[in-house]
Amino acid sequence: MSAQLILAPGKERSLLRRHPWLFAGSVERLVGRARPGDTVEVVADKQVLAKAAWSPESQIRARVWSFDPAEIIDNAFFKRRVAAAVARRGVSPRLTLEQGLRLIHAESDGLPGVIADRYRDERFGDTVVVQLTSAGAEKWREAIADALVQATGCARIYERSDSDVRGLEGLEPRTGWLRGEAPSGGVGEIVIEEHGVKMAVDIVAGHKTGFYLDQRDNRKRLGELSAGKRVLNCFCYTGGFSLQALAGGATSVLSIDSSQPALDRAAANLALNPRLDATCAEWRCANVFDELRKLKAAGENFDLIVLDPPKFAPSASHAERAARAYKDINLLGCKLLAPGGLLMTYSCSGGIGLELFQKIVAGAALDAGREARVIQRLQGAPDHLVALAFPEGEYLKGLLVQVS
Numbered sequence: 001m002s003a004q005l006i007l008a009p010g011k012e013r014s015l016l017r018r019h020p021w022l023f024a025g026s027v028e029r030l031v032g033r034a035r036p037g038d039t040v041e042v043v044a045d046k047q048v049l050a051k052a053a054w055s056p057e058s059q060i061r062a063r064v065w066s067f068d069p070a071e072i073i074d075n076a077f078f079k080r081r082v083a084a085a086v087a088r089r090g091v092s093p094r095l096t097l098e099q100g101l102r103l104i105h106a107e108s109d110g111l112p113g114v115i116a117d118r119y120r121d122e123r124f125g126d127t128v129v130v131q132l133t134s135a136g137a138e139k140w141r142e143a144i145a146d147a148l149v150q151a152t153g154c155a156r157i158y159e160r161s162d163s164d165v166r167g168l169e170g171l172e173p174r175t176g177w178l179r180g181e182a183p184s185g186g187v188g189e190i191v192i193e194e195h196g197v198k199m200a201v202d203i204v205a206g207h208k209t210g211f212y213l214d215q216r217d218n219r220k221r222l223g224e225l226s227a228g229k230r231v232l233n234c235f236c237y238t239g240g241f242s243l244q245a246l247a248g249g250a251t252s253v254l255s256i257d258s259s260q261p262a263l264d265r266a267a268a269n270l271a272l273n274p275r276l277d278a279t280c281a282e283w284r285c286a287n288v289f290d291e292l293r294k295l296k297a298a299g300e301n302f303d304l305i306v307l308d309p310p311k312f313a314p315s316a317s318h319a320e321r322a323a324r325a326y327k328d329i330n331l332l333g334c335k336l337l338a339p340g341g342l343l344m345t346y347s348c349s350g351g352i353g354l355e356l357f358q359k360i361v362a363g364a365a366l367d368a369g370r371e372a373r374v375i376q377r378l379q380g381a382p383d384h385l386v387a388l389a390f391p392e393g394e395y396l397k398g399l400l401v402q403v404s
Contacts, residue, residue, distance in 0.1 A: 053136020
């Protein structure tokens, strides 16, 4: 018999709305024995409401696998869930053609703690990169890998379970080949094409699973706006936005990042695209906040500025400090824009909602003495789908703002 997780009185409301997280404060007691990742029955008022993965080290004590109390959590369950997630991406013919594609988006696909991205190199085919961040996903890692092979036909799966989130679950980092082995030429040679621009993806040492696929469509939008413009790309990483700006006809692109290895990779990515004018690109290794102040003091201005910083607020408890950082960087961005310029600004912090983020940007424009209007709200690419009952899945939010 499965162990039972007894909820405190009244704490089942979020569960009844099909939200998959159960926090420590919602739990009254665990009846029976369960190891991290084991499946437990979630009980409220003597009624079993769901099956969930137990995680005693985390503030999220359990993550729901199924809201059907009768469903069995076994290898067949993961084959069904993974197959369904992959099939969802087939709804859009355009998505199936993308060489970088998210196949599984964790809770939004009914697989808490499971991320899977597919990278398609035209020379040697597909590689799937999987990231497992919860105790439940860790327990079922072999079943998940088998299910991915079956659903995708891809025999090469690399694991990048090395995010800081695993520490909150009491898990050690894991990286390496889950299935198959590195393609001939070396794993660092994976190259995808995104909207006509070639980009190398480092699945071993790159951020996340090797690339920021969530910004794919926003990079395309930047390219559409860049013709004849002076572009500033802050926190440029390996140059995704920068190369799309060059492809779109920008007259100059200054890209800033604090990581020299990332900038070296960005320059190498530019070299993969000989049709792009490398003389229009400048890569600068610096602290973005400091460099923006220097640019302002030097009297520089730009027609289009991209602000895509790392996560300033990993949780709501960090929101106040993060809000100050977002305010500072957007204030500087507004001051550096030429009249009529465009600010493309983002937050990937789960602790900062869209409404708060827009207020922060509005306050920055006001303090900069600039009048600003939202031209477009921006979000993650459509393969990063969001379950209606799990708004936390919509972590990426952005604004395209015209500043006069």
